[in-house]
Amino acid sequence: xxxxxxVEDPRSIVWFDIDNTLYSASTKISQAxxxxxxxxxxxxxxxxxxxxxxxxTYYTQYGLALRGLTRHHDIDPMDFDRKCxxxxxxxxxxxxxxxxxxxxxxxxxTKVRVWALTNAYKNHAQRVLKILDLEDQIEGLVYCDYExxxxxxxxxxxxxxxxxxQANVSDPSKCYFIDDSRLNxxxxxxxxWGHCVHFYEVGLxxxxxxxxxxxxxxxxxxxxxxxxxxxxxxELRTLWPEIFV
Numbered sequence: 455x456x457x458x459x460x461v462e463d464p465r466s467i468v469w470f471d472i473d474n475t476l477y478s479a480s481t482k483i484s485q486a487x488x489x490x491x492x493x494x495x496x497x498x499x500x501x502x503x504x505x506x507x508x509x510x511t512y513y514t515q516y517g518l519a520l521r522g523l524t525r526h527h528d529i530d531p532m533d534f535d536r537k538c539x540x541x542x543x544x545x546x547x548x549x550x551x552x553x554x555x556x557x558x559x560x561x562x563x564t565k566v567r568v569w570a571l572t573n574a575y576k577n578h579a580q581r582v583l584k585i586l587d588l589e590d591q592i593e594g595l596v597y598c599d600y601e602x603x604x605x606x607x608x609x610x611x612x613x614x615x616x617x618x619x620q621a622n623v624s625d626p627s628k629c630y631f632i633d634d635s636r637l638n639x640x641x642x643x644x645x646x647w648g649h650c651v652h653f654y655e656v657g658l659x660x661x662x663x664x665x666x667x668x669x670x671x672x673x674x675x676x677x678x679x680x681x682x683x684x685x686x687x688x689e690l691r692t693l694w695p696e697i698f699v
Contacts, residue, residue: 465565467623469642470632475632476582477582478655478658479634482547483542484660485659486547491664494523498527513664517637535577548585554586555588555591559591566630573598574597574598580595583595596621609637609642630647634655655685656671
């Protein structure tokens, strides 16, 4: 084997989404973020109605409003990050959760590595992990690199392939993944990621693409895609008992 090629870690890997997964939607961070993104669209010379329409269109089409903005408008993604994610009062909205930290501490590191997988830029991701007191529990971070022209994001297949490359994982069946976006989880599942879970807090409201949405009860208990839905991260202990101590 070439000395330039790192030896692949035999352990599986757990990928945690960050926003609206490591903290509850009840924090209303999605609403605060949605308001800032809407305001950013308005600065492009759009009226409120057109701004809302484009925000939702770009979010649903690309998985991230910023992807649409960079494709169809002459904007600096780092300026967007500073004015939107960068101005969120995270210290006022989220706090460390000892129960969540214990969940991470109880992951058996002889069996798994633990990484974060986010559509945010690294600055926001690192802020959230620091406030939640999880920095030392996360071994790697895959984020949307806004500085890279044509950057990818979830649910695009290239984003997941890049994540596996960064983590030096060749076997997708070794990937455990939890995300609050059904689309993101489905995309990972279709790529062969072995253990995919949808984090979904029934009854709470979130802002998706600038539009408020109440998380309704799923009326179909039999999921044809084989994706389990949970509303409490503690349920992972039961779903993935093989990777907890």
